[in-house]
Amino acid sequence: MELVIIGIGVLTFLAHLFAALFEKTRVPDVVPLVLLGLAVGPVFGLVGPAAFGKIGGVFTTLALVIILFQGGLGLNFAALRDSVGQGSRLTFVNFILSAAVVGPLAHALLGLGWLESFMAGSIVGGTSSAVVIPMVAKLRLQERTRTALFLESAFSDVLCIIVTLALLQSVRSNELRPGIMAGQIISSFTMASVIGSVGAVFWSNILARVRELENSLFMTPAFVCIVFGLAELLGFSGAIAALAFGIVLGNVDTLARLKMPGPLFSRLKPVELNKTEEALFAEIVFLLKTFFFVYIGLSMQFTHMYTVLAGLGLTAALFLTRVAVVRWSLSPSTSRSDASLAAVMTPKGLAAAVLAAMPLQAGVASGAVIQDMVYAVVLFSIGATTLLTFLLERGSISKPYAAALSNFAPDEGVLEVRLEGR
Numbered sequence: 173m174e175l176v177i178i179g180i181g182v183l184t185f186l187a188h189l190f191a192a193l194f195e196k197t198r199v200p201d202v203v204p205l206v207l208l209g210l211a212v213g214p215v216f217g218l219v220g221p222a223a224f225g226k227i228g229g230v231f232t233t234l235a236l237v238i239i240l241f242q243g244g245l246g247l248n249f250a251a252l253r254d255s256v257g258q259g260s261r262l263t264f265v266n267f268i269l270s271a272a273v274v275g276p277l278a279h280a281l282l283g284l285g286w287l288e289s290f291m292a293g294s295i296v297g298g299t300s301s302a303v304v305i306p307m308v309a310k311l312r313l314q315e316r317t318r319t320a321l322f323l324e325s326a327f328s329d330v331l332c333i334i335v336t337l338a339l340l341q342s343v344r345s346n347e348l349r350p351g352i353m354a355g356q357i358i359s360s361f362t363m364a365s366v367i368g369s370v371g372a373v374f375w376s377n378i379l380a381r382v383r384e385l386e387n388s389l390f391m392t393p394a395f396v397c398i399v400f401g402l403a404e405l406l407g408f409s410g411a412i413a414a415l416a417f418g419i420v421l422g423n424v425d426t427l428a429r430l431k432m433p434g435p436l437f438s439r440l441k442p443v444e445l446n447k448t449e450e451a452l453f454a455e456i457v458f459l460l461k462t463f464f465f466v467y468i469g470l471s472m473q474f475t476h477m478y479t480v481l482a483g484l485g486l487t488a489a490l491f492l493t494r495v496a497v498v499r500w501s502l503s504p505s506t507s508r509s510d511a512s513l514a515a516v517m518t519p520k521g522l523a524a525a526v527l528a529a530m531p532l533q534a535g536v537a538s539g540a541v542i543q544d545m546v547y548a549v550v551l552f553s554i555g556a557t558t559l560l561t562f563l564l565e566r567g568s569i570s571k572p573y574a575a576a577l578s579n580f581a582p583d584e585g586v587l588e589v590r591l592e593g594r
Contacts, residue, residue, distance in 0.1 A: 183208075183462065183463070183466065184459065184462065186204075186208070187201065187205065187458070187459075187462035190204050190205065191458075194310065195310075197562075199558070199562050200307055200310075200558045200561060200562065202303060202306075202307065202465055202519075202554060202557075202558050203554070203555055203558040203559075205462060205465035205466050205469070206465050206466070206468055206469040206551070206554055206555070207469065208466055208469060209465065209466040209467060209468060209469020209470040209471070209472075210469040210470065210472060210551075211469075212466075212469075212470055213469060213470025213471065213472065214470070214472050214473065214474065219470060220470060220471075221467070221470060221471045224467075228467060228471075229526075231460075231463070231464075231467065232464060232467060232468075232522050232526075233522075234397070234460065235302060235460040235461065235463070235464040235522075236301065236302055236411060236522055237396060237397060237400045237410070237411070237414045238393055238396070238453070238456055238457055238460055239301065239302055239305055239306070239457055239460065239461065240301055240305070240326060240411055240414045240415045240418065241393070241396045241414045241415070241417060241418040241453070242418065242453045242454065242456075242457045243301070243305040243309075243322055243326075243415070243418065244414070244415045244416070244417065244418020244419040244421075244422060245418045245419075245421060245422035245445065245450065245453070246309075246422065247319060247322070247418075247419050247422060247423075248422070248423060248426075249423050249426055251315050251316060251319045252319065252323075252419065254316045254319070255316045255317075255319035255320040255323060256323060258316070258317075258320040258501060258502055258503060259319065259320040259321075259322070259323030259324050259327065260323070260327065261500070261501040261502075262320060262321070262323075262324040262497065262498075262501045262502070262514075263298075263323070263324045263327040263328045263331060264331070265497050265500050265501045266297065266298070266299070266324065266328065266494070266497045266501070266518070267294070267297040267298060267328060267331050267332070267335075268297075269493050269496065269497055270293060270296060270297040270298075270490055270493060271290055271293035271294050271297050271335075272293070273293070273489050273490065273493050274289070274290075274292060274293035274296060274297075274486055274489070274490070275289040275290040275292070275293040276289070277485070277486055277489060278292045278293065278482075278486065278545065281482045281485065281486075282479065282482055282538075282541055282545060283538075284538050284541065284542070285343075285538070287339060287342055287343045288343060288531070288536065288538050288542065290339060291336055291339040291340060291343065291531065291542070292542050292545060292546065294332055294335040294336045294339055295332060295336050295524050295527045295528060295542070295546050296486070296490065296520050296524055296546060296549050296550075296553075297328070297331070297332055297335075298325070298328025298329055298331060298332040298520070298523060298524070299321075299324055299325045299328050299517065299518050299519060299520070300325060300329075300519050300520055300521025300522060300523065300524070300554075301322075301325035301326050301329060301411070301521075302461070302464055302521050302522050303325075303465075303519040303521045303554060303557070304321055304322065304324075304325035304517055304519065305322055305325060306457075306461050307517070307557070307558075307561065308321050308322060308517065311513060311561065311565070312509075312565070313510050313513060314506070314507065314510050316503075316506075317502070317506055317507075317510040317511075317513075317514060320502065320514075321514060321517050326411060326412065326415045327361075327412075329409075329411050329522075329523040330357070330360055330361060330364075330409040330411060330412055331357060332523050332524070332527065333409075333523060333527065334353065334356050334357050334360060335353060335357075336527045336530070337530075338352070338353040338356070340530060340531060340534055340536070343531075343534075343536055344534065344536075359408070360407075360408045360409045360412070361409065361412060363403075363406070363408045364403045364408040364409040364410070364411075364412035364413040364416065365412055365413070365416045366416075367399060367402060367403045367406070367408065367413045367416075368399055368403070368412065368413035368414060368415065368416025368417040368418075368419075368420065369416050369417070369420045371395070371398075371399040371402075371413070371417050372416070372417045372418075372419075372420035372421040372424070373420060373424075373427070375392070375395050375417075375421065376420075376421055376424045376443055376444070377443070379392070379443045379445075380443045389448070389449060389452050390452075392421075392445070392449060392453075393453065393456065396414055396417055396418075399413050399414065399417050400413055400414045421444070421445065422444070422445070424443065424444045425444050464522075468521065468522070468525065468550070468554075469551075471525065472547050472550070472551055473543070473544065473547055474544060474547065474548065475540065475544050476541075476544060479541055479544040479545050479548065480544065480548045482545055482548070483544070483545045483546070483547070483548025483549045483551075483552060484548060484552050486545065486548075486549055487548075487549050487552040487553050487556060490518060490549070490553065491515075491516065491518065491553075491556060491560075494515050494516070494518045495515050495573075495576050495577065497515075498511050498514045498515045498577065499511075499576075499577060499579060502514060502580070504579055504580060504581065505580075505581050506580050506581065507580060507581050507582075507583050508573075508574045508577050508578075508580045508581065508582060508583055509564075509570070509574075509583045510580075511573075511577040511580040512564050512570065512573035512574065512577060513561065513564055515573060515576075515577065516556070516557055516560035516561055516564065516573075517557060517561070518553060518557065519550075519553045519554045519556075519557040519558075520546075520549055520550045520553045520554070521550060521554070524546055524549070524550050525546070525547065525550055527546070528542060528543045528546035528547060528550075529543055531543070
């Protein structure tokens with residue numbers, strides 16, 4: 173027990189060290205945390221996910237909820253208006269092309285059936301909000317590009333979950349029902365957004381009274397968890413509900429200036445979060461993010477080396493495909509440097525790792541192969557995103573990416589705009 177407590181303290185100090193190194197070297201702190209998890213988990217076998225039991229799953233979900241909520245707080249309606257189209261295009265184009273590329277490759281390399289192959293493609297067809305949101309917050313990006321990547325990471329989790337579960341059901345019943353799948357996607361996005369938005373309006377109007385309670389700073393994240401859980405219980409996306417809650421709560425000052433019809437709205441007096449509360453949430457996210465990435469590392473399971481190598485090949489294919497995704501999804505006025513960073517921002521994370529275990533749990537014959545392959549893609553994609561981001565920030569690989577993304581605006585003009593803005 174003493175060693176565990178010491179380890180938690182050391183890990184917290186290391187997290188701050190890695191964050192400081194990122195500011196100086198531009199090496200994202202994701203990789204050292206994941207590598208640390210790999211070292212204490214699969215490599216040396218000091219601890220594994222089984223040691224955490226059900227708490228491990230609860231912790232990773234909690235981390236995702238708070239990260240999405242805190243990220244939503246930083247989005248304003250103007251940025252959303254400018255970026256929601258690009259974020260949606262990124263989500264669907266990336267998902268479709270990823271599944272279209274991974275499906276045939278998984279069939280050829282791993283001998284999976286066609287439905288199983290495309291199910292594997294849907295599992296890795298998104299980007300991880302738990303990885304993307306902390307990374308893009310620190311990168312030199314235009315606000316609309318940052319917001320588009322943020323929205324993609326949140327939207328794609330829902331898309332991956334619904335399509336994967338539908339394909340899993342199809343594998344078991346030998347019947348594919350795309351109409352029901354599309355309806356579930358639309359209803360999940362819409363109803364989750366409504367639940368999160370209504371919850372935020374309600375909370376902003378009682379927040380002033382909540383603050384009168386003693387030790388009430390944690391009441392807001394606690395209410396976010398309730399909103400998340402309620403959405404999940406009703407069969408919708410808790411992640412989108414948490415995101416919508418954060419967005420609306422972060423823009424209550426704008427909502428308060430709107431003249432809403434009816435006596436109910438005229439009596440509402442929404443209150444926005446204060447600086448102390450925002451600072452607290454930032455600290456919570458920092459700690460949760462730290463332990464989340466270590467947990468991801470120690471949760472990795474690799475049984476067959478060939479499957480791991482196949483995962484490496486699939487990761488390379490996904491990153492090559494991502495260039496086409498960005499060309500077709502982002503506005504031509506986006507700078508080439510922003511487009512280049514968007515082209516490497518395709519890490520897989522919590523959703524993929526959770527979905528990877530479902531085929532095996534459902535008794536699918538190739539479930540173990542799918543799980544090992546997805547775990548490999550998660551690890552390699554996080555590592556590749558971090559490495560390529562670092563190299564782009566240093567200018568080492570800017571030219572080939574700029575050439576591949578020549579349809580976007582040259583960086584010189586964008587730089588002048590940024591300098592004028594300052």
